[in-house]
Amino acid sequence: MTAFDDLMAFQRDTEALGQVAMRLSWDQETVMPRGAAQQRADEIGAIESVLHSRRTDPRIGQWLAAIDEHGLGTVGRTQLRHVRRSYSRATRLPDMLAAEIARVTSRAQGIWAEARASDDVAHFLPTLREVIRLKREEAAALADGGDPYDALLDDYEPGATAEGIAAIFDRMRPRLVALRERIMGAGRPVPGLTGRFPAEGQMSIAREVATHFGYDWRHGRLDHSVHPFTSGSGADVRITTRIDEAHPLGCLYSTLHEVGHGTYEQGVDPAYLLTPLGNGVSMGVHESQSRIYENQFGRGRAFCLWLFGRMQEVFGTAGAADADAFYAAVNRVHSGYIRTESDEVHYNLHIMLRFDLERELIAGRLEAEDLEEAWNERFQADFGVPVDKPSNGVLQDVHWSAGLFGYFPTYALGNVYAGCLHVALRADLPDLDADLARGHAEPATAWLREHVHRHGGLYEPAEIIERACGVAPDEGPLLDYLDAKFGALYRL
Amino acid sequence: MTAFDDLMAFQRDTEALGQVAMRLSWDQETVMPRGAAQQRADEIGAIESVLHSRRTDPRIGQWLAAIDEHGLGTVGRTQLRHVRRSYSRATRLPDMLAAEIARVTSRAQGIWAEARASDDVAHFLPTLREVIRLKREEAAALADGGDPYDALLDDYEPGATAEGIAAIFDRMRPRLVALRERIMGAGRPVPGLTGRFPAEGQMSIAREVATHFGYDWRHGRLDHSVHPFTSGSGADVRITTRIDEAHPLGCLYSTLHEVGHGTYEQGVDPAYLLTPLGNGVSMGVHESQSRIYENQFGRGRAFCLWLFGRMQEVFGTAGAADADAFYAAVNRVHSGYIRTESDEVHYNLHIMLRFDLERELIAGRLEAEDLEEAWNERFQADFGVPVDKPSNGVLQDVHWSAGLFGYFPTYALGNVYAGCLHVALRADLPDLDADLARGHAEPATAWLREHVHRHGGLYEPAEIIERACGVAPDEGPLLDYLDAKFGALYRL
Numbered sequence: 001m002t003a004f005d006d007l008m009a010f011q012r013d014t015e016a017l018g019q020v021a022m023r024l025s026w027d028q029e030t031v032m033p034r035g036a037a038q039q040r041a042d043e044i045g046a047i048e049s050v051l052h053s054r055r056t057d058p059r060i061g062q063w064l065a066a067i068d069e070h071g072l073g074t075v076g077r078t079q080l081r082h083v084r085r086s087y088s089r090a091t092r093l094p095d096m097l098a099a100e101i102a103r104v105t106s107r108a109q110g111i112w113a114e115a116r117a118s119d120d121v122a123h124f125l126p127t128l129r130e131v132i133r134l135k136r137e138e139a140a141a142l143a144d145g146g147d148p149y150d151a152l153l154d155d156y157e158p159g160a161t162a163e164g165i166a167a168i169f170d171r172m173r174p175r176l177v178a179l180r181e182r183i184m185g186a187g188r189p190v191p192g193l194t195g196r197f198p199a200e201g202q203m204s205i206a207r208e209v210a211t212h213f214g215y216d217w218r219h220g221r222l223d224h225s226v227h228p229f230t231s232g233s234g235a236d237v238r239i240t241t242r243i244d245e246a247h248p249l250g251c252l253y254s255t256l257h258e259v260g261h262g263t264y265e266q267g268v269d270p271a272y273l274l275t276p277l278g279n280g281v282s283m284g285v286h287e288s289q290s291r292i293y294e295n296q297f298g299r300g301r302a303f304c305l306w307l308f309g310r311m312q313e314v315f316g317t318a319g320a321a322d323a324d325a326f327y328a329a330v331n332r333v334h335s336g337y338i339r340t341e342s343d344e345v346h347y348n349l350h351i352m353l354r355f356d357l358e359r360e361l362i363a364g365r366l367e368a369e370d371l372e373e374a375w376n377e378r379f380q381a382d383f384g385v386p387v388d389k390p391s392n393g394v395l396q397d398v399h400w401s402a403g404l405f406g407y408f409p410t411y412a413l414g415n416v417y418a419g420c421l422h423v424a425l426r427a428d429l430p431d432l433d434a435d436l437a438r439g440h441a442e443p444a445t446a447w448l449r450e451h452v453h454r455h456g457g458l459y460e461p462a463e464i465i466e467r468a469c470g471v472a473p474d475e476g477p478l479l480d481y482l483d484a485k486f487g488a489l490y491r492l
Numbered sequence: 493m494t495a496f497d498d499l500m501a502f503q504r505d506t507e508a509l510g511q512v513a514m515r516l517s518w519d520q521e522t523v524m525p526r527g528a529a530q531q532r533a534d535e536i537g538a539i540e541s542v543l544h545s546r547r548t549d550p551r552i553g554q555w556l557a558a559i560d561e562h563g564l565g566t567v568g569r570t571q572l573r574h575v576r577r578s579y580s581r582a583t584r585l586p587d588m589l590a591a592e593i594a595r596v597t598s599r600a601q602g603i604w605a606e607a608r609a610s611d612d613v614a615h616f617l618p619t620l621r622e623v624i625r626l627k628r629e630e631a632a633a634l635a636d637g638g639d640p641y642d643a644l645l646d647d648y649e650p651g652a653t654a655e656g657i658a659a660i661f662d663r664m665r666p667r668l669v670a671l672r673e674r675i676m677g678a679g680r681p682v683p684g685l686t687g688r689f690p691a692e693g694q695m696s697i698a699r700e701v702a703t704h705f706g707y708d709w710r711h712g713r714l715d716h717s718v719h720p721f722t723s724g725s726g727a728d729v730r731i732t733t734r735i736d737e738a739h740p741l742g743c744l745y746s747t748l749h750e751v752g753h754g755t756y757e758q759g760v761d762p763a764y765l766l767t768p769l770g771n772g773v774s775m776g777v778h779e780s781q782s783r784i785y786e787n788q789f790g791r792g793r794a795f796c797l798w799l800f801g802r803m804q805e806v807f808g809t810a811g812a813a814d815a816d817a818f819y820a821a822v823n824r825v826h827s828g829y830i831r832t833e834s835d836e837v838h839y840n841l842h843i844m845l846r847f848d849l850e851r852e853l854i855a856g857r858l859e860a861e862d863l864e865e866a867w868n869e870r871f872q873a874d875f876g877v878p879v880d881k882p883s884n885g886v887l888q889d890v891h892w893s894a895g896l897f898g899y900f901p902t903y904a905l906g907n908v909y910a911g912c913l914h915v916a917l918r919a920d921l922p923d924l925d926a927d928l929a930r931g932h933a934e935p936a937t938a939w940l941r942e943h944v945h946r947h948g949g950l951y952e953p954a955e956i957i958e959r960a961c962g963v964a965p966d967e968g969p970l971l972d973y974l975d976a977k978f979g980a981l982y983r984l
Contacts, residue, residue: 016538019531020512027515031523035710036728039511042766046508050542218527236528274534 003066004076008275010063011083014054015274019232021047026231026238030223052098055090075277078458082276085158092142101134105403112401116391121372128400129368132361135405139362149362152406156283157413159460162359165409168416169352172475177382179483180345183333184384186490190332193319197248201314206241206255208310213293214445215239215259216266228254230261230290234273237265248311248319249330253294260293261286263445267453277457283407285461287414288421289448295344295415296422296481297444302436304330310439331489335385337392345486349382351412354397358405417465419478421452424469495558496568500767502555503575506546507766511724513539518723518730522715544590547582567769570950574768577650584633593626597895604893608883613864620892621860624853627897631854641854644898648775649905651952654851657901660908661844664967669874671975672837675825676876678982682824685811689740693806697799698733698747705785706937707731707751708758720746722753722782726765729757740803740811741822745786752785753778755937759945769949775899777953779906780913781940787836787907788914788973789936794928796822802931823981827877829884836907837978841874843904846889850897909957911970913944916961 001009024044032040064084069077108127115124139148149162203222210222225240232238239258241251264280272278280286297303304327311318311326320326333343339350357374360366366374375394376387387393399407425447426432435443451468458464465473486492493501516536524532556576561569600619607616631640641654695714702714717732724730731750733743756772764770772778789795796819803810803818812818825835831842849866852858858866867886868879879885891899917939918924927935943960950956957965978984 012534013538013541016535017542020516020535020539023516023519023535024512027519031713033709033711033713033728033730035708039508039727039765042504043508043512043515046505047512047539049505050509216527217525219525221523221525235531236525238525273531 003063004072004080007060007063007067007083008079010054010057010059011079011276012274014051015276015278017047017051017054019234019236019274021051022231022233023236026240029225029227029229030240048102052090052095055086056095060087061091075458079276082457085154086276089142089155092144093138094141097134097137097141101138101403104130104134105401108401108403109398112395112398116395119389119391119395121390121395124395124401125368128371131400131403132368135403136362136364139405149359149406152362153409154406156407156410157461158282159462160282160284160409160413162355162409165355165413166359168475169348169355169409169412172348172412172416172479173352173382175479176345176349176482179486180333180349180382181384182492183345183486183490184335186492188490190328191320191325192332193248193326193329195315195317195319196245197311197315197319199243199245202243202245202248202251203241205307205310205314206251209252209439210239210255210259212440212442213256213259213297214263214442214449216263219266220262222255228258230258230265233265233279234268234270237262248315252307253298256298257290257294260290263293263448264289264453267445267449268456269454272456272458279456281455281457281459281464282461283410284413284417285452285464287411288417288465289414289452291414292418292422292425292444292448293441296418297436297441299330299344300433300436301327302433303439303441306437306439328489331485333486333490335383337379337387338396345482346383348412348415351408353378353382354399354408355412358400358408362405416475416478417461417473419475419481420465420469420471420473421448422481423477424451495555496564496572499552499555499559499575500571502546502549502551503571503768504766506543507768507770509539509543509546511726511728511766513543514723514725515728518732521717521719521721522732540594544582544587547578548587552579553583567950571768574949577646578768581634581647584636585630586633589626589629589633593630593895596622596626597893600893600895601890604887604890608887611881611883611887613882613887616887616893617860620863623893623895624860627895628854628856631897641851641898644854645901646898648899648902649953650774651954652774652776652901652905654847654901657847657905658851660967661840661847661901661904664840664904664908664971665844665874667971668837668841668974671978672825672841672874673876674984675837675978675982676827678984680982682820683812683817684824685740685818685821687807687809687811688737689803689807689811691735691737694735694737694740694743695733697802697806698743700802701744701931702731702747702751704932704934705748705751705789706755706934706941708755711758712754714747720750722750722757725757725771726760726762729754740807744799745790748790749782749786752782755785755940756781756945759937759941760948761946764948764950771948772945773947773949773951773956774953775902776905776909777944777956779903780909780957781906781944783906784910784914784917784936784940785933788910789928789933791822791836792925792928793819794925795931795933798929798931820981823977825978825982827875829871829879830888836974838875840904840907843900845870845874846891846900847904850892850900854897908967908970909953909965911967911973912957912961912963912965913940914973915969916943 021044024040024047028040060083064080064087067080069080108131111127112124115121135152136148139151142151147162153160153162207222219235220237220239223238223240224243226242228241230237230239239255239262241254241258243251264286268278305323308318308323308326318326320329331343333345336342339347342350353375357366357371361371372390372394379387379393425444428447429443432444435441452464455464459467462473513536516532516539520532552575556572556579559572561572600623603619604616607613627644628640631643635643639654645652645654699714711727712729712731715730715732716735718734720733722729722731731747731754733746733750735743756778760770797815800810800815800818810818812821823835825837828834831839834842849858849863853863864882864886871879871885917936920939921935924936927933944956947956951959954965
């Protein structure tokens with residue numbers, strides 16, 4: 001055994017234990033008896049502690065020092081790059097600080113939930129202040145002299161910088177605000193769907209669509225959870241969805257979203273399984289897959305017309321007068337407060353607001369006390385309406401209480417990547433709408449597997465998009481797509 | 493932190509990781525996608541490797557040496573006794589031997605399954621020889637000069653000896669053989685149930701009975717699996733059952749059996765959670781709980797009469813002409829070959845056969861080559877019929893291929909313990925039949941929780957039965973119960 005083999009064998013067990021931790025979380029959200037929460041926290045704590053020890057194990061440093069990279073091919077060198085990045089991050093963060101962040105954010109989520117339920121920002125403020133203080137400290141430790149926000153971002157989108165993202169967002173924002181204003185000013189309000197849609201019928205369509213979009217049931221399953229998610233890599237990638245009998249689109253589009261994440265993980269080259277390359281490469285690229293399935297495929301006209309017919313067959317009604325009304329309802333642009341319920345036009349505005357605010361927070365140019373006011377001002381400017389209550393504003397997301405600073409921009413980056421991939425994919429698959437018009441998208445999944453999924457962590461995020469599309473990713477294709485789609489829908 | 497506190501904190505994480513390993517096995521048998529088996533083996537291997545390292549961690553030896561037992565109460569000293577026993581066993585077994593046993597038995601189970609499917613003993617012989625050689629080596633290492641078979645037995649039934657068990661079994665065997673012969677000679681064959689019993693109805697009765705026998709759904713759930721089992725301790729104890737629409741008793745009595753195991757784990761004092769005392773104390777005591785629920789309660793006349801009525805309500809028929817015929821069918825004594833399908837009279841004869849043979853194997857007085865002949869001779873002697881094929885004989889059980897020598901006797905020991913507990917419990921609960929006659933057994937569960945469950949690992953197996961019953965466990969009560977029950981049923 002060479003040092004490289006030793007390192008990869010060690011890493012393999014670490015990756016396997018990481019999968020185990022994901023199985024526990026899946027179990028917790030889907031099938032766990034409700035009285036088991038406290039014990040489960042202990043179980044997850046024990047495995048996280050094992051993972052932390054392994055990720056900071058000094059033997060990793062010794063192996064890395066002993067390996068002669070010249071003997072390795074591209075894949076081997078990329079494996080090493082991943083291990084080196086992860087080891088360097090893990091060892092830069094003092095154990096005491098990591099433990100304190102874990103403790104404080106675990107407590108913070110309960111306090112945030114209380115504050116949101118009672119619309120009481122003051123109740124959350126002392127905790128938020130503490131979380132921000134710790135995350136600034138973490139960012140400084142990780143940055144090692146570089147930009148602190150970039151150091152946090154690097155955990156979710158390796159290689160990206162806040163400056164690069166800000167340049168994209170700064171170009172997107174005026175066009176999105178303008179599109180939003182034109183739509184809202186067009187005076188063509190679109191009604192939502194009406195009726196009740198029994199859960200079994202929703203799940204039956206969700207399963208059918210997952211199958212026809214290329215989700216592999218031999219290596220996955222679909223369950224219910226309060227918040228939909230995808231869990232696991234390689235040969236066991238499970239997705240969940242939610243059910244509301246009055247709002248059938250939630251189940252279906254959550255499923256499509258998770259099918260995007262799930263087919264990505266299922267499609268990684270099996271040779272990378274349980275190695276640092278064996279997962280989707282970043283949150284942004286992951287989100288590009290979930291969003292292209294959900295939006296560009298699932299909310300496109302061709303698929304919506306099929307779905308209208310299928311819902312009529314299953315439920316006796318699709319909840320709209322005709323197929324055009326149904327397509328409009330699926331793509332209804334509405335001035336809501338809540339990010340997770342927002343449409344394709346508003347979604348990125350939500351993200352940009354959070355990105356700008358959290359950058360200021362980490363940089364120390366904004367304090368927790370002033371966050372609500374900053375949020376409300378920005379919301380009024382971009383969305384054209386005032387925030388009515390904190391639970392519809394600064395208290396709506398779990399991320400900051402969980403310490404997830406640097407995560408938000410990857411959502412919009414995913415949309416930008418999806419815009420680029422969609423253009424490239426349509427050029428290669430001119431007949432895709434014919435598939436979508438019968439509820440299928442296997443050719444698109446095959447294209448994405450070939451150009452994105454199978455590579456796992458082999459290329460950096462921006463590199464993988466550039467290789468797939470032939471040009472470096474930028475916001476143009478996404479904005480053109482939105483202008484065209486909503487221009488036609490709202491006859492602008 | 494004292495050395496004791498350090499040890500218990502370390503142990504707590506080990507226990508939590510042990511629970512995690514059980515969650516993985518539960519997942520594998522109930523909900524795992526079928527294409528995930530190979531990856532799951534890697535995941536389980538990774539966590540077992542972590543557990544092995546922790547169980548042999550030299551710090552345990554240092555803590556044990558540093559602890560002053562005089563400062564501890566009974567509970568603390570018992571915790572130490574458990575840790576010492578487990579550490580001593582784990583460190584006596586050379587790592588290389590442990591790894592080889594894991595490797596060989598893992599492979600052996602596939603070969604055994606092939607051999608059983610093709611009734612080909614010779615196909616399994618070389619592997620069986622290898623397993624026996626390794627288990628003899630393990631037994632010698634663990635025994636440290638003592639009796640090798642006892643050393644293996646100690647893993648399943650701490651404190652028990654083969655000599656003590658043999659003394660009980662030697663007294664049981666002639667009475668059981670005699671009872672069997674009288675029943676078979678009575679010439680009163682009992683027909684089985686007829687009809688089809690839809691799965692939903694079986695599961696609905698299974699859930700109802702589990703509830704009314706005291707199983708706690710806040711800390712458990714019931715699913716399907718090929719082989720029923722109970723998984724987990726403390727706040728998350730799950731049970732499974734099997735379904736066969738032609739044979740409804742399998743689902744129901746498997747559920748009752750697992751409810752016995754499950755209420756035991758659920759009933760352990762929460763103060764012991766994630767400590768060495770936080771589980772059922774031994775396989776024998778565990779089996780006493782599953783068997784008393786399944787047999788003494790579930791196959792008793794009072795409960796069977798209720799079940800007859802309930803099945804009539806749910807299925808329109810209980811599959812028998814009247815309640816008496818139903819009770820007889822549930823308790824039908826039949827001369828079958830297969831242990832897992834055998835009745836209360838034959839079951840212990842199956843166990844004794846295996847116990848005597850495996851003792852001889854480990855002692856080196858019997859070799860793999862001669863095992864089939866020894867099995868067939870003994871079977872003819874005790875069961876009165878010749879074995880017709882190896883899959884109905886020496887190849888029927890998974891245990892030996894899995895290296896589980898010393899496990900079999902705990903099944904019969906469980907029946908002996910159940911016999912003792914049943915007498916003591918009936919003396920305290922003279923009206924239990926009135927509860928069972930309406931499908932309930934909560935008072936019995938409360939009695940068992942008080943006298944057995946809550947103690948977890950606080951007392952040694954024989955001690956816990958003696959404390960509960962007021963006398964040391966022996967086979968008398970079980971045999972008296974069987975004579976009385978089957979004497980009446982077969983009018984002997």
